[in-house]
Amino acid sequence: MSDLKDQLRADLTAAMKSRDELRTATLRMVLAAVSAEEVAGKEARELSDDEVLGVLRREAKRRREAAEAFDSAGRAEQAGRERAEGEVVAGYLPAQLDDADLAAIVADVVTRTGATGMKDMGRVMGAANAAVAGRAEGGRVAAEVRRQLG
Template sequence: MPELKDRLRADLTTAMEGRDELRTATLRMVLAAVTAEEVSGKEARELSDEEVQTVLRREAKKRREAAEAFGGAGRADQAEREKAEEGVLATYLPAQLEDADLTALVADVITTTGAAGMKDMGKVMGAVQGRVAGRAEGGRVAAEVRRQLG
C-alpha cells in the first residue's frame, strides 16, 4: 500500500481524535477523491504515491480556484475556509519551486533544446514539465516559458 495514502489515513485518525474539524473534513475529502480515482476506469486498482500526489494537487487547485471565486463574490469567510483547506493539502505536497529556480530551469531547458521562439513552446513545455515534476503549477511554468521565448 502506498505510504502517502497510509499517512493520510493516519493523520485523519489523529485529526478526528483531536477534534480538528478543518483537518478532518479536508482529509476525508481527499481520501474520498483518492478512492474515486482508484475505482474509476474498467477495474479497481491501488494508486501509487505519485498518483495520490496528482490527486492532492488537483484538489489543492480546486481549493485555490474556489477561494478566488468566493473572494470575488464577497464571501470572505468561505474564501478563508478554502484557503485553509488548501493549506492542509499543501503539507502533503512537495515544496513549490521559487521563482528564481523556475526561471533558471526554464532558461536551461531553452538552451538545451535550442528553442528559438514561440513556435518551440510545446517542445520547451514538455521538457520543463518533466523536470518540474509537480513542484510548479502548469500556468506558472507556461507564463515563464512565454516570457523567456517572447
Template sequence: MPDLKDQLRADLTTAMKSRDELRTATLRMVLTAVTAEEVAGKEARELTDDEVQAVLRREAKKRREAAEAFAAAGRSEQAERERAEGEVVGGYLPAQLEDADLAALVADVITRTGAAGMKDMGRVMGAVQGEVAGRAEGGRVAAEVRRQLG
C-alpha cells in the first residue's frame, strides 16, 4: 500500500482521537476521493503515491475555487472553512515553487528547447510540466511561459 495513503489514514485516526472536526472531515473527504479514483474505470486498482498526490492537488484546487466563490458571494464563514480545508490538504503536497524559481526554470527550458515564440508554447509547457512535477499549478506555469515567449 502506498505510503501517502497510509499517512492519510494514520492522520485521520489521530484527528478522530483528538476530536479535531475540521481535520477529520477533510481527511475523510480526501480518502473518499482517493477511493473513488481507485475504483473508477473498468478495474479497481491501488493508486501510487504520485496518483494520490494528483488527487490531493485536485482537492486543494477545489477548496481554493470554492473559497473564492464563497468570498465573492459574501459568505465569509464558508469561505474561511474552505480555506482551512485547503490548508489541511496542502500540508500533504510538496512545497510550491516561488515565482523566481519558476521563472528561472521556464527560462532554462526555453533555452534548451530553442523555443522562439508562441508557436512553441506546447513544447515548452510539456517540458516544464515534467520538471515542475506538481510544485506549481498549470495556470501559473502557462502564464510564465506566455510572458517569456510573448
C-alpha cells in the first residue's frame, strides 16, 4: 500500500476524532477518488504514491475550477467552501514552482532540445512536463513554453 494513501487514511481518522468537518469531508472525497481510480479499468490494482499524487492534483484542480464557477455565479459561500477543500488537498501536494524557477527549467529544456520555434512546442512540452514533475500546472508550463518559443 502506498505511504501517501496510508497518510490520508491516518489524517482522516485524526480529523474525525477532532470533529473537523471540512477536513473529514475533504479527505473522504479524496480517498473515494483514489478508490475509484484503483477499481477503474479491467482489473483492480493498488495505486503507487505517484498515481495517488495524480489523483490529488486532479481533485485540487476540480476544487479550483468549482470555486471559479461559484464565484462567477455569485455564490460566494460555496466558492469559499471549494477553496477551503482545495487548501486541504494542496497540503498533500509538492510545493509549486514559482515563475522564475519555471522559466529557468523551460529555458534549460529549450536549450537541451534545440527548439527554435513554435513548431517544436510538442517536443519541448513533453520534456518540460517531465522536468517539472507535477510541481506546476500544465497550463502554466504551456504558457511559459509559448513565451520562450514565440
